[in-house]
Amino acid sequence: MTATDMPSPQTSPATIEDATALHSPVLAWFDQHARDLPWRRPDAGAWGVMVSEFMLQQTPVSRVLPVYEQWLARWPRPADLASEAPGEAVRAWGRLGYPRRALRLHGAAVAITERHGGDVPREHAQLLALPGIGEYTAAAVASFAYGQRHPVLDTNVRRVLARAATGIQYPPNATTAAERRLARALLPDDEATAARWAAASMELGALVCTARNEDCGRCPVAGLCAWRLAGKPAHDGPPRRGQTYAGTDRQVRGKLLAVLREATSPVPRAVLDRVWDEPVQRARALDGLVSDGLIEPLENDQFRLPLT
Secondary structure: OOOOOOOOOOOOOOOHHHOHHHHHHHHHHHHHHOOOOHHHOHHHHHHHHHHHHHHHOOOOHHHHHHHHHHHHHHOOOHHHHHOOOHHHHHHHHOOOOOOHHHHHHHHHHHHHHHHHOOOOOOOHHHHHOOOOOOHHHHHHHHHHHHOOOOOOOOHHHHHHHHHHHHOOOOOOOOOOHHHHHHHHHHOOOOHHHHHHHHHHHHHHHHHOOOOOOOOHHHOOOHHHOHHHHOOOOOOOOOOOOOOOOOOOHHHHHHHHHHHHHHOOOOEEHHHHHOOOOOHHHHHHHHHHHHHOOOOEEEHHHEEEOOOO
16 A cells, blocks of 8 residues: 555445445534633634644644643744744743744744734735745644634544544554545534534544543544444554654754753753763754754853843
């Protein structure tokens, strides 16, 4: 099986012709079991939704919640974040990981302030034109903040659709055109219902149809699931990417950045040298942070978080 060809279900009730068979039970389940998350509340607004989407990429909800609350308390509107140095966004990002997301969110806030009067735009195309915003984030903000009809394909949704509609255990490593076509075909026609479906299918993947130890006994569409009906065939596609962290350049970058986040003045290289014993890997990680704009090199071999 290639990465671009997902197998067609053999006898799945979740085919395009009968997509509504999935909608009602999943939406009813969501009404009863959706978590009360701050970015789902009406007062979160579009900016709160956008912040959550940046933070939740590859990061679990439990780690995001405290940082999200602090972030919105400090920067309740895009203009508030845009008025500060990008290094402050990196500092406030803390240990969420993948700190380039903080720089991208700061860049988006600047663009929103300059182009849209400080209000997160409603149009999908305008969202997609913001720096640091990809197809997924644009669709998620348009759907969750503004109730629009867009396919929202995060890892959880892709896994639910792969199993329920396509009959395979895991989706390909990268989102394919076939997945996008399927997601669009499965969208309810009504805008509000489509937005609710996007959130509900995402929650189902997060809580029930998980990557490991799926709980089919709690699944509202277990009786319709093509993968379950086929006997849960094992994954036979490309190996799934792991989440190795210990000993990687990413770990070294995190340790270096942690020192700079805690510092109130420029940090000499000698201090950073104590963070990691292996000099080649340490230098490579430091160079990468500079190249990504996450830290600024100064005279006298010192470093700080970026000011511009």
